[in-house]
Amino acid sequence: MLALFLLALSVQAQNQPVIRISTDNLDLILKVSPKNRLYQVYLGEKLQSSADFDKFIWNSYAGPDGSISVRGHEVYPGSGGEDYFEPAVAITHADGNQATYLYYKGMTQTAVPGGTETVIRMADDKYADEVTLHYVAYSKENVIKAWSEIVHHEKRPVTLWRYSSAMLYLQSDKYFLTNYHSDWAKEGQPAVQQLQFGKKIVDTKLGSRAAMQSEPFFELGLNHPATENEGTVMLGTIGWTGNFRFTFEVDNTNVLRVIPAINPYASDYSLKAGEVFTTPEFIFTLSTHGTSEASRNLHQWALNYQLKDGQGERMSLLNNWENTGFDFNQESLAQLMKDAKDLGVDMFLLDDGWFGNKYPRKDDHAGLGDWEPTRTKLPDGIPALTKAAREAGVKFGLWVEPEMVNPKSELYEKHKDWVIEQPNRDSYYFRNQLVLDLSNPQVQDYVFGIIDKLMTQNPDIAYFKWDCNSPITNVFSPYQKANQGRLYIDHVRGLYNILSRIKAKYPKLPMMLCSGGGARCDYEALKYFTEFWPSDDTDPFERLYIQYSMSKFFPAKALASHVTNWNTATSVKFRTDVSSMCRLGFDINLKTMTPDDYKFAQGAVANWERLQKVILDGKQYRLVSPYESNHMAVNYVSADGGKVVLFAYDLHPRFKEPLMNVRLQGLDAARTYQVKEINLMPSKASTMECDGKSYSGDYLMKVGLNVLTPNSGESHVFELTAN
Numbered sequence: 001m002l003a004l005f006l007l008a009l010s011v012q013a014q015n016q017p018v019i020r021i022s023t024d025n026l027d028l029i030l031k032v033s034p035k036n037r038l039y040q041v042y043l044g045e046k047l048q049s050s051a052d053f054d055k056f057i058w059n060s061y062a063g064p065d066g067s068i069s070v071r072g073h074e075v076y077p078g079s080g081g082e083d084y085f086e087p088a089v090a091i092t093h094a095d096g097n098q099a100t101y102l103y104y105k106g107m108t109q110t111a112v113p114g115g116t117e118t119v120i121r122m123a124d125d126k127y128a129d130e131v132t133l134h135y136v137a138y139s140k141e142n143v144i145k146a147w148s149e150i151v152h153h154e155k156r157p158v159t160l161w162r163y164s165s166a167m168l169y170l171q172s173d174k175y176f177l178t179n180y181h182s183d184w185a186k187e188g189q190p191a192v193q194q195l196q197f198g199k200k201i202v203d204t205k206l207g208s209r210a211a212m213q214s215e216p217f218f219e220l221g222l223n224h225p226a227t228e229n230e231g232t233v234m235l236g237t238i239g240w241t242g243n244f245r246f247t248f249e250v251d252n253t254n255v256l257r258v259i260p261a262i263n264p265y266a267s268d269y270s271l272k273a274g275e276v277f278t279t280p281e282f283i284f285t286l287s288t289h290g291t292s293e294a295s296r297n298l299h300q301w302a303l304n305y306q307l308k309d310g311q312g313e314r315m316s317l318l319n320n321w322e323n324t325g326f327d328f329n330q331e332s333l334a335q336l337m338k339d340a341k342d343l344g345v346d347m348f349l350l351d352d353g354w355f356g357n358k359y360p361r362k363d364d365h366a367g368l369g370d371w372e373p374t375r376t377k378l379p380d381g382i383p384a385l386t387k388a389a390r391e392a393g394v395k396f397g398l399w400v401e402p403e404m405v406n407p408k409s410e411l412y413e414k415h416k417d418w419v420i421e422q423p424n425r426d427s428y429y430f431r432n433q434l435v436l437d438l439s440n441p442q443v444q445d446y447v448f449g450i451i452d453k454l455m456t457q458n459p460d461i462a463y464f465k466w467d468c469n470s471p472i473t474n475v476f477s478p479y480q481k482a483n484q485g486r487l488y489i490d491h492v493r494g495l496y497n498i499l500s501r502i503k504a505k506y507p508k509l510p511m512m513l514c515s516g517g518g519a520r521c522d523y524e525a526l527k528y529f530t531e532f533w534p535s536d537d538t539d540p541f542e543r544l545y546i547q548y549s550m551s552k553f554f555p556a557k558a559l560a561s562h563v564t565n566w567n568t569a570t571s572v573k574f575r576t577d578v579s580s581m582c583r584l585g586f587d588i589n590l591k592t593m594t595p596d597d598y599k600f601a602q603g604a605v606a607n608w609e610r611l612q613k614v615i616l617d618g619k620q621y622r623l624v625s626p627y628e629s630n631h632m633a634v635n636y637v638s639a640d641g642g643k644v645v646l647f648a649y650d651l652h653p654r655f656k657e658p659l660m661n662v663r664l665q666g667l668d669a670a671r672t673y674q675v676k677e678i679n680l681m682p683s684k685a686s687t688m689e690c691d692g693k694s695y696s697g698d699y700l701m702k703v704g705l706n707v708l709t710p711n712s713g714e715s716h717v718f719e720l721t722a723n
Helices: 049-054 289-305 330-343 381-392 410-414 441-457 484-505 540-550 570-579 595-617 697-702
Strands: 011-013 016-020 025-033 038-045 060-062 068-069 089-092 101-114 115-123 131-136 144-153 156-163 168-171 173-183 189-195 198-203 214-222 233-239 244-250 255-262 270-271 281-287 316-319 347-350 395-400 459-466 511-514 560-563 583-586 619-624 631-637 643-650 674-677 695-696 714-722
Touching: 016 049, 016 115, 016 131, 025 131, 038 168, 068 131, 089 144, 115 674, 131 289, 131 395, 144 156, 144 289, 156 255, 173 244, 198 214, 214 244, 214 697, 233 244, 233 255, 233 289, 255 511, 270 484, 289 631, 330 347, 330 381, 330 395, 330 595, 347 381, 347 459, 381 395, 381 441, 441 484, 540 570, 540 631, 560 570, 570 583, 570 595, 570 643, 570 714, 595 631, 595 643, 595 714, 674 697
Parallel strands: 316 347, 316 583, 347 395, 395 459, 459 511, 560 583
Antiparallel strands: 011 016, 016 025, 025 038, 060 068, 089 156, 101 115, 115 131, 131 144, 144 281, 156 270, 168 255, 173 189, 173 214, 198 244, 214 233, 233 281, 244 255, 619 631, 631 643, 643 714, 674 695, 674 714
16 A cells, blocks of 8 residues: 555535545545535546536525525435435434434545545544545546445444445436346346336345345446447446345435445344444446446456456366266376366366265265365375376366355264354255354354365465355354344455455465355455356356356456356357356366367467467457347457457357448557457368458458358357557
8 A cells, every 4th residue: 555645635615625536537526515514416527627616506405494404415324314315324323313414524535556545534423423434546447446434432332224335326317227137057137127216226135145146236327228338337336245235216306326235134233332344345437438448447447456366367277077076086186187288278176075084075965064085085185186286287276165064064063053053943955055154253263274274284276266055044143142133244254354364374376256156246255366157057158148247347357267068069169269258267078079179179278378368358348249139249459459359159140130240349440450260170271251361450440350150159269460
């Protein structure tokens, strides 16, 4: 963190302070009222002159006695006040009063990497309660993240029953929300609707596998539904790996209030005096050129400041799960490591089924919690596997699910008090397992110790796939006792405590975030994970839809995609090309491939490794949407504009449907680019007319290339090099 402090901007607009939170293209302007309350007066494109700030006027009304009062868009309204809509914060004070009024106390602005942090202090004038608002504005990326801190000094604990990260106001004629819902193997499903008077709530109550049904991000289109390259669009996402809640409320003046928060469901939170309650980060960007530009804002911000090792490389890999399941041994794994080397990938990843002795992990009914290698499968333990990987010339990665326990395990027999489970009811098992109570510090130590012991004994482990296959069921914490309202929140904080300890001790350790597929996909978790698994659905047709949705909010470097045998009616080429637009992996029995398919896969891996910097770090442009056509296309452009990778996919074209040229984006119009088709099957030349030819960037963006076909399940990958 930079230590330089900047002078706080305090422009006297009508003799009241104005606070400007800005990026290169975006302004959020707040103003203190005559009665010392804080209001939002503007959110939108950056204003050119601060002289215009004094033109903001208050929404005022005359009281019965003739006095003039301010009524506006309060930045962080409390419950019980004159605002009749959803509050940002609600506190039951020690005396039972539920009203909170916050008054402005001051602010500072500090230079931080990439931008400026604004810290605003507010307090109640009748109770010893304080709220500190934080906004970090990233200049070049045009991203703002916001969160709040709540603390009190009353004589007895208070109860929090609303605790929002922020509240933002948008003004437009119409509002259109796109939120994303999901289930196992059905992640990233968009739902578009117009918001009208009243509230739309998108939330989750699942606890640990929290995003299984509702995903923590959204698009907002002003005046019309969000489109790719036109119109004003907000992208927003909350960094919270637990129960979240987005409230979209259109009020009586047709102003939209956006309220991101932890879901208060079953979470009336008892807060002790002096204890600071910190809300999750809400991250948003606003673009006047559609979703595409907003996505690139988030991508660049994530790579620069949020994603773990965002500037580093990623390893291609071979996973054993779809090949062997639970059926493997030390010798068969050593052979798979040699296969991984021959394929050309960087790493072999051993998935589920390697642990448990009293209750060996033969299926998903037993063993979770007992993290000792199964002696009958792995007589020489993990050291023999890391040695075999070294000898094969690949890295070694390992699957774990340390937050969970099977009732059929030694851990459950010894520590039932560590498990979230009802003491007086029959238990319901989701996937034959229960969730450990991470709100308990002893359990946090245990879970950290799993990874620490594996790494201490086997320092050559190069990667963990961290899974989480169950939501919280049978909700009761033996540790919280009478404070059950703290469970959902303190459980997630316990997870972060574990992950921060792992990151502090093993800062370079890559980890994949998995949750029965894509049920964990948030930017707070991605401070600790280098990538996440968007879905267990690896059917290439379905995966294109999922990756298209996820790419709106996450860079390609954060998305892991594997070639599997889901939908073997498609070619290995098509499956590989789909996975090559993200972090590439294989989860397939290589021995079942034909010689041509295997040789193709080797070449595709080599191409991906060579072009990784363009695909994972370049600017992404979504060119053709699978939701709006029977095709999909996307191109990536390197930072210097000199290298481009274009992916084109034919899903299920209709009979004799017109095929339009694909117009690329993000190129230098004045440069000339040579087009070369790559990822070709052995002994087959390109049939694309553009292969080997050169075009100006201007032509490629305005006229485009004829790269789509009428054939279902066909794909083409092109490398463009600027002369």
